[in-house]
Amino acid sequence: MSIDFSPEALTDDLVAAGHIIPVGVQGIFGRGPVFEDVLRRFDDYVSRIAADDHATRMSFPPCLDRKVLERSEYLDSFPQLAGTIFSFSGTEAQHKELVENVHEGRPWTHLQTMTAVCLTPAACYPVYPSFSGTLPEEGKLVDMQNWVFRNEPSPEPTRMQSFRVREFVRVGTPDMVVPWRDLWLQRGLTILQSLGLPARAEVASDPFFGRGGRMLAANQREQQLKFEVVVPVISEQKPTAVCSFNYHQDHFGQLFDIHTANGDVAHTACLGFGLERIVMALFKTHGMDPATWPQATRDILWS
Amino acid sequence: MSIDFSPEALTDDLVAAGHIIPVGVQGIFGRGPVFEDVLRRFDDYVSRIAADDHATRMSFPPCLDRKVLERSEYLDSFPQLAGTIFSFSGTEAQHKELVENVHEGRPWTHLQTMTAVCLTPAACYPVYPSFSGTLPEEGKLVDMQNWVFRNEPSPEPTRMQSFRVREFVRVGTPDMVVPWRDLWLQRGLTILQSLGLPARAEVASDPFFGRGGRMLAANQREQQLKFEVVVPVISEQKPTAVCSFNYHQDHFGQLFDIHTANGDVAHTACLGFGLERIVMALFKTHGMDPATWPQATRDILWS
Numbered sequence: 001m002s003i004d005f006s007p008e009a010l011t012d013d014l015v016a017a018g019h020i021i022p023v024g025v026q027g028i029f030g031r032g033p034v035f036e037d038v039l040r041r042f043d044d045y046v047s048r049i050a051a052d053d054h055a056t057r058m059s060f061p062p063c064l065d066r067k068v069l070e071r072s073e074y075l076d077s078f079p080q081l082a083g084t085i086f087s088f089s090g091t092e093a094q095h096k097e098l099v100e101n102v103h104e105g106r107p108w109t110h111l112q113t114m115t116a117v118c119l120t121p122a123a124c125y126p127v128y129p130s131f132s133g134t135l136p137e138e139g140k141l142v143d144m145q146n147w148v149f150r151n152e153p154s155p156e157p158t159r160m161q162s163f164r165v166r167e168f169v170r171v172g173t174p175d176m177v178v179p180w181r182d183l184w185l186q187r188g189l190t191i192l193q194s195l196g197l198p199a200r201a202e203v204a205s206d207p208f209f210g211r212g213g214r215m216l217a218a219n220q221r222e223q224q225l226k227f228e229v230v231v232p233v234i235s236e237q238k239p240t241a242v243c244s245f246n247y248h249q250d251h252f253g254q255l256f257d258i259h260t261a262n263g264d265v266a267h268t269a270c271l272g273f274g275l276e277r278i279v280m281a282l283f284k285t286h287g288m289d290p291a292t293w294p295q296a297t298r299d300i301l302w303s
Numbered sequence: 304m305s306i307d308f309s310p311e312a313l314t315d316d317l318v319a320a321g322h323i324i325p326v327g328v329q330g331i332f333g334r335g336p337v338f339e340d341v342l343r344r345f346d347d348y349v350s351r352i353a354a355d356d357h358a359t360r361m362s363f364p365p366c367l368d369r370k371v372l373e374r375s376e377y378l379d380s381f382p383q384l385a386g387t388i389f390s391f392s393g394t395e396a397q398h399k400e401l402v403e404n405v406h407e408g409r410p411w412t413h414l415q416t417m418t419a420v421c422l423t424p425a426a427c428y429p430v431y432p433s434f435s436g437t438l439p440e441e442g443k444l445v446d447m448q449n450w451v452f453r454n455e456p457s458p459e460p461t462r463m464q465s466f467r468v469r470e471f472v473r474v475g476t477p478d479m480v481v482p483w484r485d486l487w488l489q490r491g492l493t494i495l496q497s498l499g500l501p502a503r504a505e506v507a508s509d510p511f512f513g514r515g516g517r518m519l520a521a522n523q524r525e526q527q528l529k530f531e532v533v534v535p536v537i538s539e540q541k542p543t544a545v546c547s548f549n550y551h552q553d554h555f556g557q558l559f560d561i562h563t564a565n566g567d568v569a570h571t572a573c574l575g576f577g578l579e580r581i582v583m584a585l586f587k588t589h590g591m592d593p594a595t596w597p598q599a600t601r602d603i604l605w606s
Binding site for chain 1: 327328334361393398412415450
């Protein structure tokens with residue numbers, strides 16, 4: 001049976017099944033009950049696989065201290081994707097103007113001022129400030145599930161402006177961090193393949209801004225700092241990244257003053273499961289009704 | 304045993320127990336593993352109580368179509384609490400200016416432009432557009448858990464800028480909506496009291512903006528359009544609202560063109576459990592270690 005791989009086909013099927021609920025803007029949609037159930041079951045499966053690692057579990061809100069965004073150099077690399085939060089801080093007269101502009105469809109940008117918070121640009125960002133200082137001998141390992149924002153409206157259902165990532169972050173010496181990243185790259189593949197997804201790993205790069213960004217991306221590939229696990233979801237030729245594995249070397253260690261027990265600047269790596277993308281990959285591969293999924297997949301998720 | 308009710312005491316205890324992880328800004332913090340476990344268990348308890356209602360479950364991201372915010376009249380009433388999302392849409396030269404300003408601590412507001420999305424201002428807002436049109440005979444009932452944003456930085460741990468609400472929304476005739484609200488007000492009290500929380504219900508009002516807002520609030524109280532269930536958490540004199548029950552009459556029905564089967568403008572009501580606040584109320588009332596909580600509370604949450 002040949003599958004129609006296109007963004008439109010997946011959107012139509014997900015909407016018809018009640019798995020996603022379109023709203024008026026691209027990259028934002030409601031999730032239906034079966035979608036949420038599968039997402040929670042996949043997330044719990046990851047928890048079972050990771051249990052013996054005894055990572056410290058944390059959860060952060062979708063909003064981040066703006067100082068962390070500024071300090072992180074995210075705006076150097078991805079200014080077009082970052083979201084900052086503005087609000088109204090004016091007088092009653094300005095409020096009158098605001099309301100009139102809103103109801104008459106005129107611009108009201110000038111009646112908004114920047115707040116001290118922004119959207120979380122990547123699931124690992126909230127945790128780095130908590131590592132500042134000297135690490136314990138064995139480094140640290142954190143496990144999170146956070147909402148992430150990207151300013152990239154798109155008709156592709158897999159390219160969301162707001163989505164959840166199950167994220168693990170390791171901080172310590174390069175000897176701790178790199179083998180851990182490699183272990184999880186294998187685990188990520190095994191997890192997805194065990195669910196019947198045709199997953200494979202590949203070297204990847206980030207969407208750095210501007211002309212200079214092309215060099216940064218080439219450098220990232222050459223040093224194999226980023227891997228992705230990909231699965232065909234809206235295209236067979238260009239499969240969708242559903243997990244991402246990043247080795248930051250001492251980037252965050254420098255920026256957030258993180259040192260290992262022996263005084264060196266700490267290295268970090270992180271990996272994230274794109275939860276909505278994985279749920280969509282499962283629906284695309286096995287069909288819109290989980291009751292008809294392969295028994296091996298069901299045995300794992302409904303265990 | 305007398306309990307020290309103050310914002311500082313609760314913050315100190317929650318931080319010392321690892322239940323919340325401060326970041327650099329008020330109203331935003333990480334949640335530790337036990338905090339998250341209790342939150343999920345309480346949420347599941349609500350699911351068990353609500354199961355026979357057969358509500359349609361949905362989940363929406365923390366971001367909302369800005370047109371919904373504009374249409375909803377939220378900015379008329381609470382402009383100071385709403386969060387809009389801005390991003391960078393400039394040239395490479397402007398990016399250079401952005402990065403220089405960020406790293407030299409100069410303002411960079413002028414290099415941000417408003418996007419088509421904003422923060423979800425209340426957990427029920429994403430669902431109203433999906434009701435537009437004519438409702439089925441029996442109306443509709445939706446069950447969600449959404450992240451909500453409020454621009455109100457505060458040292459009170461219970462007053463967050465970003466938090467989760469378990470929300471139910473009923474739409475239909477007044478005869479459907481009002482008794483449903485009353486039923487849940489009783490259920491909300493029963494749920495919280497069953498967990499050993501000294502909860503009570505009271506008539507309440509919203510923090511409307513400006514001088515005109517005082518009249519709106521008085522009117523809301525007089526018509527008993529808003530009830531809250533409150534529990535002492537950071538003050539005995541001013542207990543904290545942990546559930547909110549709102550009857551909107553035909554407000555959203557008018558704004559979003561929602562009609563009942565007989566052609567009348569639909570009425571709506573909603574109720575929300577402030578999940579973080581309830582978890583904090585449990586910690587404050589029963590202590591920071593759930594292993595020592597009363598057996599009756601444990602029997603319910605760990606059932």
